[in-house]
Amino acid sequence: MAGEGRMLIERVLPPPPEEFTQWAHYPKGDAIDPDSGARWFYHAHPPEQREPKEHGHFHMFLPLSAFGGLEPLATPEKDDPAKVVHVAALCFDTDGLPTHWIATNQWVTEEFMYPAEAIIARLDGLDxxxxxxxxxxxxxxxxxTCALRASRDDIEALLLRRDDALAQTTPRDHDAEILASLPFRV
Incomplete structure (x- = not known):
């Protein structure tokens, strides 16, 4: 990527003349690993709904099937939801560099929400x-995948902080969007 002089996020955004659309998932239909069932997508919020200098973020998910018969903390309210469990999102700035990890409340991604310990026990499946x-x-x-593995301790801490914050609110509390955040470190 460095040799080509193109940042990571440039590789997922639509090529000109197609325009980048806020809230749209890139790539369209998400990127799903055929072996693990794990997936990711990139998107951006409107400027007034994101941090200064933030461009967007990659949301990463484990497949619901990885959780067997374990009871979730919360389930999606929409019809025919994706069968996924949100792990974390990695935010990128307008220079195309990763800045920080976030853990969101359940209503943000309309996923099946599980306790941090259950997700941590399955992080190796996020391949x-x-x-x-x-x-x-x-x-x-x-x-x-490499970023997640290099940040494993931070991802675990992020999920535990998410659960601490969740103990003070509910999965459907729209006033609680980002429950935890940690800087991206290598």
Whole structure:
């Protein structure tokens, strides 16, 4: 990527003349690993709904099937939801660099929400080397998998902080969007 002089987020955004649309998922239909079922997508909120200098973020999910018969803390309210469990999102700035990890409340991604300990026990399953392969961007899934592995301790701490914050609110509290945040460190 460095050799080509193109940032990571540039590789998932639509090429000109197509325009980048806020709230849209990139790639369209998400990037799903055919082996693990883990997935990711990139999107951006309108400028007034994001941090200064933030461009957008990659949301990463484990497949619901990884949780067997374990009872979730919360379930999606929408009809025919994706069968996923949100792990974390990695935010990028307008220079295309990763800045911080966030853990969101359940209503944000309309996912099946599980306790931090259950997600932590399954983090090795968040393996996405082929996610995006059909769209020619599998290297993004590989990069995100490496970022997750390099940040394993931070991801665990993030999820535990999320649960601490969740103890003070509810999964459907729209005043509680981001429950935990930690800087991206290598």
């Amino acid at each position: 996405m080397p082929r996610a995006g392969e059909a769209k020619g961007i599998a290297y993004l899934g590989k990069w995100l």
